[in-house]
Amino acid sequence: MNKIGDEANKRGIKFGYHNHNIEFATLANTGGLYEDFLIANTNPDKVFFEMDVYWISVGGQDPVAYLKNIQPVSNCCISKTNMWLVQPEKSTIRLFSISSTKTVIRTGSLNWKIK
Numbered sequence: 001m002n003k004i005g006d007e008a009n010k011r012g013i014k015f016g017y018h019n020h021n022i023e024f025a026t027l028a029n030t031g032g033l034y035e036d037f038l039i040a041n042t043n044p045d046k047v048f049f050e051m052d053v054y055w056i057s058v059g060g061q062d063p064v065a066y067l068k069n070i071q072p073v074s075n076c077c078i079s080k081t082n083m084w085l086v087q088p089e090k091s092t093i094r095l096f097s098i099s100s101t102k103t104v105i106r107t108g109s110l111n112w113k114i115k
Helices: 002-010 034-040 053-058 063-070
Strands: 015-018 047-052 076-078 083-087 092-098
Touching: 002 015, 002 047, 047 053, 047 063, 053 063
Parallel strands: 015 047, 047 076
Antiparallel strands: 083 092
């Protein structure tokens, strides 16, 4: 990713990576997460991380704690809720489909703690 980011930067383009839940699986023989490996081996001057709080949560991590831990690697994040993965009535599985219904923060599937 560093090579791609370097080439993109030469052309005035920012190169970023958007996570999903699979990056929060444990890396074999290390006990670490794939996402942590990507971040540790990526130059933030060449690649930025667009963190998706929904997928961090689905991956089993606390989004707030995780985002605090990786600063300043991520300079933007995506916040969505009410995603669905299975349509039982149609017996289909759809990854990344978002419900067309708008959801107000604190009323959807993520546990928002507002102080």
